[in-house]
Amino acid sequence: MPLILVAAQFVYGRHQPWFPRWLAERSIAREDFALIIERGIPWLHRVERLLKPRLLWATHFSAERTISLLCLVLAVVIALPIPFGNMLPALAISVIALGFFERDGVFVLGGAILGILSLVLAGSILFAAVKAFVFFLLSSS
Numbered sequence: 001m002p003l004i005l006v007a008a009q010f011v012y013g014r015h016q017p018w019f020p021r022w023l024a025e026r027s028i029a030r031e032d033f034a035l036i037i038e039r040g041i042p043w044l045h046r047v048e049r050l051l052k053p054r055l056l057w058a059t060h061f062s063a064e065r066t067i068s069l070l071c072l073v074l075a076v077v078i079a080l081p082i083p084f085g086n087m088l089p090a091l092a093i094s095v096i097a098l099g100f101f102e103r104d105g106v107f108v109l110g111g112a113i114l115g116i117l118s119l120v121l122a123g124s125i126l127f128a129a130v131k132a133f134v135f136f137l138l139s140s141s
Contacts, residue, residue: 001023002023004075004079005019005023007068007072007075008072010065011065011072013061047098048102051098051099051102052102052104053104054106055109056103056105058099058106058109059104059105063108070112070115074089074090074093074119078090080122082122082129083125085121085122085126093111095111096111097111
């Protein structure tokens with residue numbers, strides 16, 4: 001839910017996320033946060049070597065709002081109970097976010113392409129599940 005809220009705010013044009021008090025006051029244990037940071041830093045160092053300002057038009061304000069709309073859709077897909085349907089959208093949002101942080105349009109566009117592919121995959125899984133459900137309903141009659 002927080003990801004959906006943040007993405008919706010970026011679509012609207014806000015650059016500072018706002019959370020309701022009940023959500024803003026929630027936190028995780030310091031030890032858990034330290035573990036996340038400890039495991040994530042080596043990966044971030046590797047990725048940061050690839051990031052640099054380029055294709056700046058893809059990180060411009062108007063492009064940011066369009067890509068934020070894609071992130072909003074991806075955040076909704078992450079929240080859906082689709083088997084194996086949340087890893088690729090989460091990765092796409094992460095790549096897009098890294099691209100925006102460093103003003104790297106290549107990462108932003110790569111994340112957007114990955115996001116669109118993940119929507120196609122999630123849609124295919126959902127379509128197959130509905131089709132199988134209908135098949136079983138009709139064959140059991």
